Amino acid sequence: MSRSQRLLELLQLLRRYRYPVSAEELANRLDVSVRTIYRDIATLQAQGAEVEGEAGLGYILKPSFDLPPMMFSLEELEALRLGAEWVAKQANGEFSEAAIDALAKISAVLPSGHEAKHTESVIRVASTLNAPELTVKLTELKTTIQKEHKAEILYEDAKGSISKRVVWPIVIGMFEQHNVLLAWCEVRNDYRNFRLDRIQSLLPLESKYERSRHALLVEWEALEGIEHKRFRY
Structure with a gap:
């Protein structure tokens, strides 16, 4: 090139x-x-x-909100559409409206004759069915993670037992039927996955993690053998 x-x-x-x-x-x-x-x-x-x-x-x-003009390929537009549709169709999708608005903005700036406006999609995203309702607000949990604050949760396990935990929330995983929180659990002194629909309550604390979120995530990925490319978003 x-x-x-x-x-x-x-x-x-x-x-x-x-x-x-x-x-x-x-x-x-x-x-x-x-x-x-x-x-x-x-x-x-x-x-x-x-x-x-x-x-x-x-x-x-360095991140900037003043992004230069850019042109997407058909494949890139398709990937953006599929991702946004998946988020929009989540049963508990607190970001559904944002995903729909993002799709509308992309479509609005495309020229009327752009091929992407006239291409029948051959890949579609199915709606997530029967996903349990959440007590925890994803936006609140996301803010807690971004601030690297600890949180106190009441958690119901698979047997119906409820326990109080202090956790260091690290990342939210969105799967087809469940949203899962990866966190460092002070009770277990180890990494644990918590299904969000089983978290009965979440109280953000003023105290911060004793290690950086980045260090925790890198360590967890190494323990799990995950080779994760850190894309900016």
Whole structure:
């Protein structure tokens, strides 16, 4: 590919990561040398891209709400549509309206003759049926996670026993029938998965995690043998 095309590919690649990514990984993804990545990063920085980091530490693109204009391929639009439809059709989807609005905004800025407006979808997302109602609000739990605050929960296990736990919420997993909270449990002194529909109450606490959420997530992924690419969202 041409150098200008490679610079655009590098910029797009950096957008995907939430945490610093090494020059070696970027080089492998673009099939170039590490030295080339160093030069390209310097070029992007000189052109105004807010790329932070340095050789040996990794690079990250500073988040900004002022995104430049971008063009999506048909495959990218299809992926966005499928993801938004899945969120919108969740029985307990507190983000359903946001997903629908996002789809409408994407459609609104596409030219009237764009192929995506006239393509019959061959992949569709089915509605989630019989998902149990939640006592916990996802937005409240999400805020607690983002602030890295501990939380006190009343949890009902599969046998119907209720216990009080202090947990460090790490991430919410959205599955077909259940939403699951991954957290560090102070009672068990270990990582535990909690079905959200079994959490009877959640009280965010003022105290913060004793380790960073990022460190906890990386450790859990290593224990589970998960190779997770940290995309920016």
